[in-house]
Amino acid sequence: MDLSFSEEQVALAQTAREFSRKEVIPKAAHYDETGEFPREIFKKAWETGLMNVEVPEAYGGLGGTCLDNCLVQEEVAFGCAGINTSLSASSLAATPLLIAGDEAQKKKYLGKLTSEFCFAAYCCSEPDAGSDVAGMRTRVTRHGDDYVLNGQKRWITNGGVADFYTVFATFDPAMKHKGIACFVVDANTPGVKAGRKENKMGHRASNTTDVIFEDVKIPKSALLGSEDGGFKIAMKTFDKSRPWIAASAAGVIRRALEESRNYSLERRTFGVPIASHQAIQFMLADMAIAYESTRLLTHKAAWLVDKGDFTSVVSAYAKTYGADAAMRVTVDAVQIFGGYGYTKEYPVEKLMRDAKLLQIYEGTSQIQRVVIARNILGGK
Ligand SMILES: Cc1cc2nc3c(=O)[nH]c(=O)nc-3n(C[C@H](O)[C@H](O)[C@H](O)COP(=O)(O)OP(=O)(O)OC[C@H]3O[C@@H](n4cnc5c(N)ncnc54)[C@H](O)[C@@H]3O)c2cc1C
Incomplete structure (x- = not known):
């Protein structure tokens, strides 16, 4: 293992450090106290290239590595861990696309993250299934050429501010991990709604809500990978x-x-x-x-x-x-x-x-x- 950093990594960490000292630290206490969502700080992070670090250059991202992302996140969390949580939640939501997305899905959704200032959210946890991922109950059913989602996700970072979600749902809870599939869902799809914002102990600058799916019709093209590949x-x-x-x-x-x-x-x-x-x-x-x-x-x-x-x-x-x-x-x-x-x-x-x-x-x-x-x- 080589413990030295490239010139680009040193420069990236330095950019993140300056951003944190100048934009995050002076305002962190205010956003912690009020629980408001610091959209203007994120906008600057997006303009500076500190969001979507691992999105490949082909989709307009920095094309960075996991290590690059870690260097950035250490610096942002030094300023405010809550701000870092919302910043990294978009990367979290983008990761299933990087792992299993096809070219059209990557182009559309990763391209959206880099061409417009917006957020994404990763919807896995539920009111009765956090640690026990395979115990999730959000259901997906086949409906002709489409799918229909029904269920409730809980503790979703960026739930109330995201433009799209990566969502895990099961064809049949009895199938446990074998029944789970992953989908990418636009937030403005009829039947999708965010619940109330949680009033949290910490990370108060991050947005955390339920995300509810009521008879949400999504096309076949929303499936990431295979129907049994979600887990x-x-x-x-x-x-x-x-x-x-x-x-x-x-x-x-x-x-x-x-x-x-x-x-x-x-x-x-x-x-x-x-x-x-x-x-x-x-x-x-x-x-x-x-x-x-x-x-x-x-x-x-x-x-x-x-x-x-x-x-x-x-x-x-x-x-x-x-x-x-x-x-x-x-x-x-x-x-x-x-x-x-x-x-x-x-x-x-x-x-x-x-x-x-x-x-x-x-x-x-x-x-x-x-x-x-x-x-x-x-x-x-
Ligand atoms: C602010 C915040 C943001 C979050 N953001 C997201 C997000 O963006 N997307 C998302 O999908 N989820 C998110 N989560 C959910 C988070 O991942 C879950 O809360 C976490 O996985 C724990 O699940 P739970 O809350 O249901 O606790 P439970 O699973 O009910 O666990 C309760 C306790 O039991 C312990 N426990 C459970 N099972 C075992 C076991 N087998 N052995 C030993 N101990 C066990 C746990 O460690 C814990 O101490 C977020 C949560 C919070 C609070």
Whole structure:
């Protein structure tokens, strides 16, 4: 594994870093407080080329790699993990198209993402099926040459702002993973509607809603891949996207470390800066170790994805380690700030709230451990 970056990667990370410092950090607290959707920030990210990083050049994208996307997402999440969540949700929705889309589907939908400022959303989870993807109940039925969708998706990032959705549905819940297919559906198709916006603990700048399908007629051309291929598409998508969550964790950890370092050099107790106390120094040291380890695992997972080696287990290592480390580190950051850390005057309580989601979405930390344990035990 080559740990050096190309000139283009250094430049891309630098662009994302400047964008985060200039456009995201100054406004992050406002959008966190109000829960408004920061459309103007996303518009600038789109114009700067920070959305749709992995869309191939043939469809107007940057043609970047998973590692390129991780470099961007670490920087944006350093500024605001919630803004990064909505930014990366379009990439998440685009991934099934990259995996299984035919030329016409890619041209239409990936081309739309790059030629117009718009969002997409990935509709997999349901009110009663999050971890248990194969337990989904959204139904698809054949109707002549068309399909009809009925059901309800929950926790859909960009659900209320997307122009199109990639949607997983089952021909028959009893068939479990073998019955699931994936479709691309325009948001303005009759019968598709977004539910109310969730009022969340963190990632408040991202838009999260239900997406409801009521007798939604879609053409045959909306099917991605084969009628029994949806579950595999969902799993492959997670292999590719879990390194992004780990990269987001790296951004949150680096921000917590930077804020904690600066504060500990200023804040004095017992006549000395708190950075002089070994208890504080050790927390800072642990944060630095967590950052380096998360970043290394993230880059290894992304490197494997870019080689075409879909190793679910390494993506799971990176996501679990990064998310759990971000949670630990941000709790320590609040501790270093003492009482001030518990207020909205400083950014560390937001980091702690934002870190929590990293352990939940795109497969909880427990589900990642299920994947890892299965790999260790060889399915026994
Ligand atoms: C803000 C936000 C944004 C999201 N964005 C999207 C999105 O864009 N698209 C999308 O499709 N989904 C999205 N999700 C959904 C997310 O992926 C699910 O919430 C997640 O997979 C967990 O599912 P659940 O909430 O149903 O929890 P459950 O599956 O009900 O799990 C509850 C608890 O049980 C544990 N558990 C479950 N099964 C096992 C097991 N076998 N072994 C051990 N422990 C287990 C879990 O780890 C968890 O602690 C989002 C969620 C949130 C909160």
